[in-house]
Structures are given as structure tokens and as C-alpha cells.
Amino acid sequence: MKIGIVGATGYGGAELVRILKNHPHAEECILYSSSGQGNAYSETYPHMSGLVHQTLQPINMNTIKHEADVMFLATPPGVSSELTPQLAVAGIPVIDLSGDLRIQEPEVYEKWYKRTAAPEQTIEETVYGLSEINREHIKKAKLIANPGCFPTAVLLGLAPLVQNKLLDESFLIVDAKTGVSGAGRKASMGTHFSELNDNLKIYKVNEHQHTPEIEQLLKEWHPAMENITFSAHLVPMTRGIMATMYTQIKTNMSGDDLQSLYSEFYQDSYFVRVRPQGHFPATKEVWGSNFCDIGITIDERTNRVTVVSVIDNLMKGASGQAVQNLNIMNGWKEETGLTMTPIYP
Amino acid sequence: MKIGIVGATGYGGAELVRILKNHPHAEECILYSSSGQGNAYSETYPHMSGLVHQTLQPINMNTIKHEADVMFLATPPGVSSELTPQLAVAGIPVIDLSGDLRIQEPEVYEKWYKRTAAPEQTIEETVYGLSEINREHIKKAKLIANPGCFPTAVLLGLAPLVQNKLLDESFLIVDAKTGVSGAGRKASMGTHFSELNDNLKIYKVNEHQHTPEIEQLLKEWHPAMENITFSAHLVPMTRGIMATMYTQIKTNMSGDDLQSLYSEFYQDSYFVRVRPQGHFPATKEVWGSNFCDIGITIDERTNRVTVVSVIDNLMKGASGQAVQNLNIMNGWKEETGLTMTPIYP
Amino acid sequence: MKIGIVGATGYGGAELVRILKNHPHAEECILYSSSGQGNAYSETYPHMSGLVHQTLQPINMNTIKHEADVMFLATPPGVSSELTPQLAVAGIPVIDLSGDLRIQEPEVYEKWYKRTAAPEQTIEETVYGLSEINREHIKKAKLIANPGCFPTAVLLGLAPLVQNKLLDESFLIVDAKTGVSGAGRKASMGTHFSELNDNLKIYKVNEHQHTPEIEQLLKEWHPAMENITFSAHLVPMTRGIMATMYTQIKTNMSGDDLQSLYSEFYQDSYFVRVRPQGHFPATKEVWGSNFCDIGITIDERTNRVTVVSVIDNLMKGASGQAVQNLNIMNGWKEETGLTMTPIYP
């Protein structure tokens, strides 16, 4: 299979290149970029010297549709809204890593993203690619909206509670923390080393565009769910997301009950690892891999549940899950090309 | 004034030495340690070469009480419970940076700390040294329990809301994050560089011993307050605490109302800086200083308030506040010796 | 093939486990440890949850020799000196990652390591496992002394110059920098997060035990080589070694000449990547991989050559090269199981 990557010079694109390099069904990768055409990819990313020999190709819709059998879009906001409809017409399956196609209601998209929504028809044809939950839809999909990094960690952490309607629908706090690579490769004051090192920041308080994405799924699973509180923090590390989630439980459940609920819910999901009672994952324990590790506990003093969910934001939070979706779409084993273990330390 | 520091080789002790080096009323510091007696302090801490010429002194209660006019205890758990009663008898004021004297109910202390509580009489004579709130009591105190690092950030962040009984007493989530120096100088797997660098951990979920300290004050201020949920995270940075707090507000308040409430509450407190609407502090913005910076906002979608409070855990969270209390006890200006600005970047 | 790993709970052992997990000829790994016998490996290393199901085995020489077809020793100093002779008698090939078997002269070993040397016969039977240089000897070897992390970077960086006798034999300065994982997993003040973060240290100046290992090879390649100056620095990062080497060149060579010399020298070495003129590798560009990347330049003002060589200390500097040697010993392709690309960022 010939696989196109639009936006190959960003971090999401580079991670796709890394994964597909060792993917048994990736016959060839074509690397598209809005700049630097003709340059060797290894000039942009010297860590790929000797491993990736391609040069960067221009994003020309006339030729692009004859070159690739499937297209990953790892592009800045707004690009996918334009490219996807054209690729859809040309019959090329698309896995979109940007946020353009995730939100079903245009007005919600436009409120949070502050830009024009993608065409409605495109949105309608798009399947939300949360692999563990939407497998059956993904199998038949041509257009995939790959989930955001925070929503992946949050939704996998909450699905067993919400789908089983166990929590107080009006009480859900998500305190999320991320490494800096989630901000992409573009230099800015906000990602300047001296500003972030040995520092901890909160950002986009109550305004993060991943909020409606999370709420959309929660309400799909359980319409009584109310609006949530979501905060994002920038941690001085390169990779990793941890979502710490606090909710109130409606019924009487013990820690063991919770543990069983989660273990059973994910028993057929290779990439979700539920930790034993009293153990919580650290972000480094999934570093470089496609795992989502989850720890849960209940506090008897307050009857509140704390769920901790960690992922590598560039893997399960972006490119890893995108390849997992490629695998599902093609009927390949879900972990094909994704068997790399976490790297520790 | 001759000032004794017991536990001078820990990080809290070292920070006291740094502050008192430039404090106008610190005529002499005597550095006590349970090990290394006779060694030059600058062997333990070469950054003090040429600046601190003292050697380490043994902790001998017979002599210690004739040597110092006031005693800082920056000691491991359990030490202060033993030393403080003796120092009290000898009439020497004590500022205790350990957790030994903070909890009023022995059974609560013993449950969370899993060790024997200090003598009841000592506890009764002790004033909780949250400087901005307890100034009047501190002025007259002989024994000060210097607050924990997390409680300082949390309580200063919540005092205006709780003292004014504005929040839903049953809804309070505290998601706290700390740099590693809070764990002290003793080497352990949990503080090993390769285990923490580029990593984020949650620890002591629902079991952190600062929980009852926070609850004790909240209930003192507002008896209807219920138990809270408190989580601590270890961030790959050396100094800094951020407490992100989520609560539901009972009355109708705008962001401006909140802002005014906080600004007025702290208008006479030099070390608390309330940020303008929509601005939140980063930990580095108080690095090396005694400030506590606070940002607050309200989310109209949920009517929930988010409070962000940051401190330098070794300064306002330990030694800085300890010296602030020394100043208050002696009737000196509160910021005496504490005018160092944050260091950035 | 059944592969034993003695010292499986250290970082070198963990990296072997990670590599062999995806190695096509590693039928089974047996994980030996001096402590924690019976515990699941994933208790020590939760990042291997669900991936490694083995428990830790005791190091019992009576049984060990019937269990494994080849043995990796990733053990503290002195252990291999004891185990290797017994394994040799039992006919089990050994790849030793410790420093015990690297130094040929016992008195040199004892001077620098300050402990008793391994039995002379064992030393004599041992081949130094610098894969790219000693391939022919490694093929026939039963005992391999896997090179130290610094020597690997330094020797691969210098081999073309020294083997071709191009440099001034009396002028060689090696300024080496390493991440902290090279110090292993044992907690100590020297590897305490708060002591190392945002800090840079030099250590073992003129006393590092890798010095005689480097000199031994240099003099083997070119007997006129004199003693070198070697310094090691501890950099606040987890993985990575950079050796910056300064020498004076005897003949007239241009930068292009140098470039050609290196490119040709390593043209059949998959794992050594010589960078183009004027480009120098960063440590992150080999992170998690078995590559050694090299940049070279000559300064016309001084006729001095600067060579920069980077590796991942746990991969090419330890476990990666050990598996490369396993491959060579067994006649497998050198990169078998080692095709993971560097992870960036």
C-alpha cells in the first residue's frame, strides 16, 4: 500500500514516518509538505539519515490523488477542511489528525475553534476514530477524524463509567497535563525552552478546543451528561499526557468493583492496560508506544472516583492511533506495526 | 539575634541559611545537624563556599538552649515532637517546618502520618503559621507550626471563598502539582533523576498527609465544609507548586466580582499577588521568592470557579514563610530579609 | 534460542528485555536477579505490563547453565569476574556488559577499578566487542567483553584517524558528556533529581575507568599513541552520550578528505552514520536506537580536527551493541531486532 502523509515535517508527520518505516504493509510513503519541496526529508529530520530517502513533495491535488492509496493529514487547522472533500471525491480514504472534522455541530466548532467549519457533508461521512470504542464504524469508514490527544486519554479513561451511567452526570472535573510536543514544531514564545524549563503553566482555562470534543462523545454515550470542567497544563517534558479525572459515583461500588469494571471493559483492547488496584501509571511508562494506561481508585471518605489515564501524545494521542485506525480500516490486526514497547527510562 | 537551625543540611535548612545570610536581624546562625558534626557547611553545600563559614553542630539539648534566641526546626518527621517540648520549657521560641505540630487532633495525625502524635500540651500552645491569615496569633506565639507546602498554596487560594462562605461546601477538588525538591535531599528511587526526568507521576492518591491539614483550616473557617479530594503530582522540575482548585459557587458572581473579592482580601498582604482577570501564574514566576500568585476565573457554562495558586515550595512553602513568621513574631516588617524578587528565567 | 539476562532489573537489563521482546530469534528470555526472586518483572518495570510475563529468577549457577543458550551479564562490578569462568566451563557463551573483562592487563584494571581483576585465562579468551571493528573476532568468540558506553562513542569516532595513523600521537583530548541513565538505577545523592536538574557537573577528572579501555584500543591500533586526556560530564538528560574529541592532524587534509575517509571507513557499517560536512549530530538524533552518528571538521586556523560522536548510552553504548554482538556471533544479519529508528522529539 502506498501511503501519503500531508504535513510530514511536523511532529505528527514525523511520528507517522517512524511508525510506517517498520509497518509490514507500508510499501511506500509519500511525504507532502507545504514548504521545502525537493529537500531530502533527512535535512529536516537528521535522525532519519540513512533510513528515509524520500524528498518532500508539493501538495498538488491534481497529482496527489493518483499517488497514494490512503492519505494521512497531519496538517494545521483549516487545511483538512479543504483537502478532505477533494480526496473523498477522488475516492481516497483519509485519516485526519487535525481537529477539522471532529466536531459534528458547525456552530460548536466555530465557537471553540474560531474558524469556519468543514463542509457538512464531509462531517457527516466522517467517523470519529477512537479505536477501542468505534471499531465497528471505523472498519467501514472512508474518512476518519482521528481524536485529539487530550480527548483520547480522557475518553478512554471515562468510557466504562459513562457508558454504564455510573457517575453523577453533573460532577466531572478533568485536570489534564501535557508535554510540550503537543504544541507542534513551530517555534513560539510559548514553547521557548527558557520559558518552559523548570516551569509549570496552565493554559486555555475553560477555553480549550478539546472540551466540546470530549463533551460530544460523553453525551453520545450518555445523553444526561452535563458540561464538564476541563483544564490543560503544560509540563516541562517533551512527550506524555496525563488526565486526572474526578467524579462522584452514584451507586455503591468498591475499588474492586471498579477494577473489574475497567478490566472487563478493556479485556479485548491490546492497547489499554488497566493497572492493579492502588497503582497509577506515569507518563514515561507509555513513552514511544501506543498504550493508554489507566489507574482508578475510589475514596471512601468522599465516595469520589479518581481516574488517571496516560498516553504518549504523539502515539496513542495522534500518529499511533492513526495507524491503529489504518489497520482497522484494512482488516489487519490492530497492533500491526505498533508493537514497539515503551522506552524506559 | 542568634538563630538556630536544626536540620541545616536538608533543603529547607539550606534555604533558611540562604535567606538569613542577608537578613538584617540575623546576627548569627548556628547550624545543627544529626550527622557530619564538625564539618564545614560548605562541604555539604559548595554553593555557600566563602559565604558561610560555620561548621555543623551536634543537636545537644543541654547546650542548644543556651546558644540560640530562636530555633527553626527543619527536621524529619518525629524529631520536632521530641525537641519542641524541651525548647518550650527552656523558653526558646520555635518555628517548626515539619508536620509534627500542625494537626490538632492526635487521632487524625496518627491516621494520616502513621506515627505517634506530639504531646497534647505542645499542640495546644502551637499557632498555625499561615502568615497572611493568622498574623494576630503569630505575633503572640512562642511555638509556630509552619504550614506544609501544599496547604500554603491551597489555603491562600481558597481563603477568600471559604471565609466568605461562597462555595458549595460539598464540591472541592484540589489537583496539586509539585517540583521534586519538596521530597527533600535524601536519595531514593522515587527521586532518582532517570525515573523522573521527562516523566509525570501522581502519588499518594487520597492518602496525602497534607489533606487533613487543609481540611482542618477549611472547617475552622467554615464548619460546614465537607471533606475534600486532594491529589499530588510530581512534575519534572526542581522547585514550584501549583494548586489547581475546582469548586462550585453558590451565588451569582461574575469574574469581576471574584477578582475584586480576592484583590481586596489580600490588599494588605505584600506576598500575595492576585493576577488580573484571565491571567494565571506559572510556577517560575515566583521562583526563589516568597510570593504566592493567584489567578481565578469562573466558567459561565458550568458556574464553576477555577483557582490557580503558585508558590516556590522551599520559600513560601517552607523557609520563606518561616522567616516571614519570625518577622511577625518580632514585630519586624513582614518582608524583612525577603525582598528578593523571583528569578526569571 | 533461550537467552538469559543476569541483572535484568538494572537499566541495561531492561533495555535488553525491550530489544529482545521484538527479536525474531529470541524464543524465550530468562530474567535473573540478585533480589526480588519470584516477583513479576512488571512490578519492577510497569512499562512492561502485559508485555513481559516472566518472574525474576535467582542466580543459581547449578541450574542457570542448563536453562539458557547464551547469557547476557548486565551486572555490577565484580559479578562477571565470578560468573563468567563458570559459564565458560559449562560451554555457555557470555556477553558481558560490565567492565570486568575489558582490560587486558590485570595491574591496569586494578589501578583504575580499585578491585581484583578477573582470572587471566578468562581475560585471554575474551574478545572486545566493538562490533564495527572486531567483527571477525566476534564471529568466533565465546566470551565477549561488551565495550563501555564512553569507549564505544570515542573509539568509533577515532578509529579512522588512528588506524590510518593520521593524528599527532601526543595530542588527543576527549571531552565526553553523558545523560544520567549511565549511572544505573541505584539511587544516590549523585543521581538525585534536585541535584542534577538544570545543572551540569564534571566528574572523575583524569580518573575515569574508561580511560585505560580507550587507550588500550588506541595503542592496539597504533602503538605510538600516547596517553590521552579524558573528562566526563553529567548532563541533565536521561539518555545520550556525546564525545567531543580534539586532535592535531599530521598531514595536510581538507575537510573533504576527512569526510571521505570516514564515509569509506564506515560504508559497510549500518549503525555508523557519518554526517555531511559542517553538520554535527545531537544526542537526541540517535535516541532509542543503535546508531552512532559522527560529525568531523578541520579548523584551518589551527589545523586541528574536531570529531563529534553521539550514541544512546543504553543502546549502542550497552544493550544494543550487546545484541548486535549476539547477531554477529550467530551469523545473523547485524541489524536483526535492532531496526528501531531513533525517536524524535
Next chain:
Amino acid sequence: MKIGIVGATGYGGAELVRILKNHPHAEECILYSSSGQGNAYSETYPHMSGLVHQTLQPINMNTIKHEADVMFLATPPGVSSELTPQLAVAGIPVIDLSGDLRIQEPEVYEKWYKRTAAPEQTIEETVYGLSEINREHIKKAKLIANPGCFPTAVLLGLAPLVQNKLLDESFLIVDAKTGVSGAGRKASMGTHFSELNDNLKIYKVNEHQHTPEIEQLLKEWHPAMENITFSAHLVPMTRGIMATMYTQIKTNMSGDDLQSLYSEFYQDSYFVRVRPQGHFPATKEVWGSNFCDIGITIDERTNRVTVVSVIDNLMKGASGQAVQNLNIMNGWKEETGLTMTPIYP
């Protein structure tokens, strides 16, 4: 005294603001910037909230010369070349932190800096502000070229050897390492967090513009000194420079001799701390202070000397030394306003 700071929004400027905030002779600071005029300084640097109340002023030469009694220029390359002559005519003393005025030969400046040199007359009137060495000249100077960060560490580390003509003039290697704040506050790919964190880079090999500055002083002290080899490395930390220097000694000296030489050379220099035999400074041991700490040793195997010199690049390497020079120029005690101790950890 009214003190002007041009370039107040850069890191050098911010450090000047921090120092002068507690300087007893700094009656008022005027903060000039090429952008953001009228904005409160604390918008740019929230860590100064409540401490610095000034707004940013435009750089208008007509008014600027009536406003300040002395001017610090913490400006990008080329700005000082233009401003200094005008300030000189107006009779305002200038302390220039940029590299514009440091190099005496215009053709050398133009070769290394690749831009037009400052007017010759300005250069002639300028004194090189290496405080410990040039005190007598600084006392009488009106224009000071404040030394570069690397040259400060290197020259203080080498002065005793070079001024006493003890080293082999043809053998000097300087391997320098710096934290990222030396690159300033302007965002770029080269200072992007994800590119630098957990990474180590070498840059400007044989091309760093601090090379001729170092050579100029070495040759002034000892005309037989030949060209040096200088390399700079970027270390994943915010502050700190370490220069590791390697040279061959001409005479027979013991480690004790060296130690005495250095201790005596710097016995009247408050800010230079020579470490005891066998001890070497780490960068964190001078963090936030104006100290330069030096360790020296001789290797009997090679008769080579290793000198390790560390500074905080923003303090002794820039703004700290600039204020030290201000003190010297005004006949104030050298450490006035600079008595802050290093902050550790």
C-alpha cells in the same frame, strides 16, 4: 542615580531590572524597548508584578540623553554601534552588554560577526569590562564593553596561567557548555523546547564569535599565545556556563602549586571562588549569583592541566558583571547590590 536600560525586555535586561531593584544606589530605572512602548513591564514579565511599575519607553535619542545618568545597552547586534557614539557625545557613560564594542580590530570583528564594525573612535575609547582583571581601567572608563558570557568564564579560568606564561602557547582547547538562556528570549527552532529537552547539541564549531574575543585578551596578556580551539555546546538547562579547558604546562608544577597560584591570584576578588584540590564546581552552585567558581587539576600521566570554570551566564556572564562594572566606575564597593547567594537546589 538614574539608570537607563535599553533592551529591557530581553533576558539580559530583565536580569538588570532584578539586580537594580535591590541596588542601594539605583534611585530609578528607565526601561527602554524597541517595541511595546507604553505597556507595563509586568505584562512582559509577570514575575515582576507589583515590584516594577514602570512602562516601556521608546528609544528616542533626543530625550534619552536627558533622562539617565548611565546607560546599560542590552541590545541585539548592531544597535550599540549606533547608540554608543551618540551617548558618548552626550556625556553619558555606557555599559554595553552586546558584542559590538569588544573587538579592537574591525576586520576581525567583521570576519567573525559578519557585520560592519562600530566606529573606530568608539572602540578606542572603550574599556573591556572583565572586572577582576581590568579594575583600574574600568574605574576611569566612560564606555565599557561588557565581556561575553563564554569569554568571562574562559578568561577568568585562564588568567593565572597565561599571565604567568606557564602554559604551552600552542596547546589550548576550550570545550564550553551553556544553558539555553544565553540564546536570548527570541523564539526560534533552535531554542524550541521539544528540540532541546533531553538533548545535547554542539554548535558553531570553530566559528563562534567569542573565539576572537578570547584570543584578543590571551594575546594581550601573553603575545606568544597562538590561536585556540573553542567549541560551544547547548545543554538542556536554562542558566549556567561551564568551560572545560585543557592545556599543557611548560614547567614542573604540582597540583598544590597550581592551587596556590590560583588562590593568590584571586585573593582580593570577592566573586571568584577557587575550589580546593580535587573539587570541581557545578553550574548550579553559582545559579542566580555573580560568582565564578574555578577548579583546577594536573594529570601526572600527561602533565596536562584541566581548568573548570563556571558562571551564571545571565549574571557574571552578562548583567551581574555589568553592575559590578557600574560599581567599579562609581567607586562603590564591588559587591554592592550583588550579594545574593547562589540558589540551590
